[in-house]
Amino acid sequence: MQLARPLLGWLAFGVVMCLLPAFVSTGTVRILIFANFLAIFAMSWDVISGRTGYISFGHPFLIGIAAYTTAMLTYHLDTPLWLSIPAGVLATLVGGTLFFLPALRIRGTYFALVTLAFMELMYQLTQVIAPKITGGTRGLSGIPSLVSGAIPNYYLTFGLTFAIGLGLWFILRTRVGAALAALRMDEGAVAASGLSTIRLKLFAFMTSAAVAGVGGAFYVHYLGSIAPRGLFDINFLFTILVAALLGGSATVAGPILGAYFLTFLLEYLRPFLPGPERYVIYGTIALVVYVLEPRGLHAIAHAAVRRLRPSRASAAASP
Amino acid sequence: MTSPLLELREVTKRFGGLVAVDRLSVHVDEGESLGLIGPNGAGKTTAFGILMGEQRPDSGRVFFRGEDVTRVPTHRRVARGIARTYQIPRPFGEMTVLDNIRVGMMPDSVRRLLTERPPEGADREIVRNVGFGEREAAMYPGQLSMGELRKLELARTLATGPEVLLLDEVFAGLTRGEIAQLSELLCEERRRGMTSILVSHDLRSLSPLVDRVVVMSFGAVIAEGGFDEVLGNPLVQEAYLGQA
Numbered sequence: 060m061q062l063a064r065p066l067l068g069w070l071a072f073g074v075v076m077c078l079l080p081a082f083v084s085t086g087t088v089r090i091l092i093f094a095n096f097l098a099i100f101a102m103s104w105d106v107i108s109g110r111t112g113y114i115s116f117g118h119p120f121l122i123g124i125a126a127y128t129t130a131m132l133t134y135h136l137d138t139p140l141w142l143s144i145p146a147g148v149l150a151t152l153v154g155g156t157l158f159f160l161p162a163l164r165i166r167g168t169y170f171a172l173v174t175l176a177f178m179e180l181m182y183q184l185t186q187v188i189a190p191k192i193t194g195g196t197r198g199l200s201g202i203p204s205l206v207s208g209a210i211p212n213y214y215l216t217f218g219l220t221f222a223i224g225l226g227l228w229f230i231l232r233t234r235v236g237a238a239l240a241a242l243r244m245d246e247g248a249v250a251a252s253g254l255s256t257i258r259l260k261l262f263a264f265m266t267s268a269a270v271a272g273v274g275g276a277f278y279v280h281y282l283g284s285i286a287p288r289g290l291f292d293i294n295f296l297f298t299i300l301v302a303a304l305l306g307g308s309a310t311v312a313g314p315i316l317g318a319y320f321l322t323f324l325l326e327y328l329r330p331f332l333p334g335p336e337r338y339v340i341y342g343t344i345a346l347v348v349y350v351l352e353p354r355g356l357h358a359i360a361h362a363a364v365r366r367l368r369p370s371r372a373s374a375a376a377s378p
Numbered sequence: 379m380t381s382p383l384l385e386l387r388e389v390t391k392r393f394g395g396l397v398a399v400d401r402l403s404v405h406v407d408e409g410e411s412l413g414l415i416g417p418n419g420a421g422k423t424t425a426f427g428i429l430m431g432e433q434r435p436d437s438g439r440v441f442f443r444g445e446d447v448t449r450v451p452t453h454r455r456v457a458r459g460i461a462r463t464y465q466i467p468r469p470f471g472e473m474t475v476l477d478n479i480r481v482g483m484m485p486d487s488v489r490r491l492l493t494e495r496p497p498e499g500a501d502r503e504i505v506r507n508v509g510f511g512e513r514e515a516a517m518y519p520g521q522l523s524m525g526e527l528r529k530l531e532l533a534r535t536l537a538t539g540p541e542v543l544l545l546d547e548v549f550a551g552l553t554r555g556e557i558a559q560l561s562e563l564l565c566e567e568r569r570r571g572m573t574s575i576l577v578s579h580d581l582r583s584l585s586p587l588v589d590r591v592v593v594m595s596f597g598a599v600i601a602e603g604g605f606d607e608v609l610g611n612p613l614v615q616e617a618y619l620g621q622a
Contacts, residue, residue, distance in 0.1 A: 234484055234491040241470045241481050248468040251430065252482045253456035253538045262488045 068312075069225055076217050080210050088209045092281065094322035095216035099223055099274035101302040101314035106227065107267035108300075109308030110236070111260060112243035113163065117174030118299055120158070120181045121268050122275035123290045125151040127185065129276045130202050130285045131192055140205055144276040151272030152265060159268070163260045166246075182291035198286030205280050212281055219277060220315065223270055228311040230266065239263055240309065294338065298325075301345045307357025316356045321345075381444035383408040383573050384429065384460065384542050389438030391424055391597075398424040400597035401438070406542065411568055412575045413584050413605070416594035417617055422577045423465060425594070426544050429575075430462050431455050453486055459541030465550065465577075467527040469519035475530055476515040479504050482537030501537070508533040508563060525556030532563065542573040549580040557583050581609070593617065 080088050100122060108114045129147035132138035138146070162173045185193045193199070206215055230236070238259055241249050250256050279285045289295070298321065306317020321341065328337045352359050382405035391399040399421040406412040414422050427433035429440060431452040440448045442458055450458075470478050480501050484491060505515045508529045519527060528548060535543060548564070549557050557580070564587055568574070578584045585605045593601040593608050595617040601608040608614055 230492065234480075234494075234496065235488060237473070237477065237481065238484055238491060240472065244470040244472060245468050247432065248464075248470065249481070250432075250452040251456065251462060251464075251468075252484065252534060253453050253461075254481075254484055254486050255451070255453045258486075258488060 065228070069221075069228070073221055076221070077214075080213055085209045088213045090322060090326050091319075092209070092212050092216050094319045095213070095220040096274060096278050096281070097298065097302050097322055098220045098315040098318035099216075099270060100299045101306065101318045102223060102227055102311060103267045103270035103274060104299050105303045105308050105310075105314045106231075106270065107263050109303055109310075109314075110231070110239040110243060111263050113166070113260070113263075114171045115159075115174045115267075116171045116296060117159070117177035118271060119291050119296050120174070120177040121151050121155045121271040122278070123178075123181050123185075123287075124154045125272035125275035126279040126285055126290060127193060130199050130279045133203055133280075134199050134201070135192065140203065140280065144273075144280070147276035148269060148272035151268050151275065155268040155271075156261075156265070159264055160261065163257070163264060178291050178296065182287050185287040185291075193287075194285070196287065198284060198289075200284035202279060202283050202285065204283055205277070216277065216281070219273065223273065224311050224315055227266070227270070231311065235259075235262065243309070294335075297338075301341070305345045305348055305355055307355030310355075310357045313355050313357035316360065320356060381441070382406060383410075383443060384575075385441040386425060386428065387439045387441060389425075389428055389435045389440070391421075391428060391433060391435050397597050399428065399435070402594070402598060404592050404599065406573055406575050408541075408573055409571050410573055410590065411588045413588035413591040414575055414577045414594065415579075415581065415584070415591060416600075419596075420594040420617075421597035422594055423546055424597075426462055426546050426575075426577065429544060430460060456538050456540075457486060459539070460544070461535045461538045461540035461542075462544035463528070463531040463535050463546055463548065465547040467519075467524075467531045469522075469527060469530055469534075471519050474516055474518055475510060475522070475533075476501060476505060478519070478530055479533050479537045482534040504533050504537050507566075508536070509559065523556070524551040525553065525559065528552065528556075528560060529563070532560075536567075540572070542575070543567070545574060545576045545578075547577055547579065549578050549583050561587060581605075 079091070100118065103121075104115060104118050125147035128150040129140070129143040132143040132146060133140065158177050159174070162170055165173065186196050190196075206212055231239070238249065238254055241252070242256060242259055246256050249259070302317040302321045303314040304317070305321060306315065307313025324341055324344065325337055328340055332340060348356065385405035387403050389399055389402045390397065402421065402425060404414070404425065414425065416422055424433060428435050431447070431450055435448065439446055442455070442460060447455060447458070470481060473481070480496055483496065483501060485494070502515070510526075510529065510533070514522070514526065519530065522530065532545075545564070548560065552560065561583060564574070564576075568587070576584060576588060588605065591603065591605050591608045592599055593611070593614050600613045600617060601611040
């Protein structure tokens, strides 16, 4: 029973999202594709930052390692995608661990700043180190796609979002999820309870990096091009953060919800505010939601469902 | 001759210019209950931090069952059987009492955390042993009194399966009734053969719970022995009351 209700929720989500393209325009489907990618990135960010409290400002760094690896392999060496994408994910795990693992020994603002520096470092490196391979400032274009057309890409990206979401939900509902939550509340008390905080952080980080790597690799093959300014960008970073926080951090459904909400909000604001001033509006909306309910849209949705339930029960009881 | 269960040997710890612990040697034998007392700033909590591996000594060694554990990290010391409570309780605030206790029971293995279910019943047994009912088990730390928070801290510590308990200011902030309740719990643990080191300023409550007392002042031991013996020691009186 404890498992059945959330699984039914996942099933309903899957069915609705699979039927959706039949009822919306191709333009909306294309927006949904970006929402799916944002959901993957936000879920990835949330595993390390929402769960353990280690706020990462360097997620584009992780996404970028996978994206650049697979892009360079396919662009220069004609490596098949079935090989280059796992190679990109592996590169994220290895490269990310080399940089992030020492950083996981520091906490709070320092961790956030160090990871922010990783993103900036990656931005500089892609332009300076071997620009013939990375494409330098202009990046690389003409990167092969996995599938073509809005609908196949939608199903591909939604399939990824769904599989990652469900996988994370299964992982985080085990005792690992509780241990990571405890880590966020009091790391010292976790160690005093006999748990290796380094091992737990490493697990959270590897899971987060793997998801970021998968998202980054598929993202670049969807876009068909890659450039450092687009990827290692502060707006990109904050969109990921806001999606996770707005949706509800330390949950799996929250970042997905936040990603869809934010992507559509930005798109619907575009005709009225074509420039970067859109970010002021979404920042304001995010702030208002966050002040009203710090646990995000996920908690608001939960409260609404709870409010509906007793009324349904009383309606059933009444003649 | 058997070696002590837990021992600090010639341990020194400095914080900048302040010597918090100065060539401190303290031990507790198996099954013994040791009181560690002294005025504020004597270095008792620092000694606990060093015993747990939360602070690394500048010099000296820590031994558990005769084995040097000075460089063993906290979680491994807990696995060996050393566990502590804190002067200011540190519950996991967003978890219920029962879930807090379950953290103490978790195995130190991600694979096992992922695949194994928590042991049935053992968590509720600890809940009952420390005197919580079903209602308290479902409560959050923010809803508990200081006495209940101390019980929760003790419960989570007991959940790690310790051989030696380090209890820091275990009676601080409690009413007489709560002290009596907690003392009864500690007596019960003592009867079961639990080794413990208790730090407390409440000497009256501490005295029936300990076999031996070590008095610290300015990071060093100034007296050691039975309760009445050390309290009659002029050095101890001077440390607590100041020079006349």
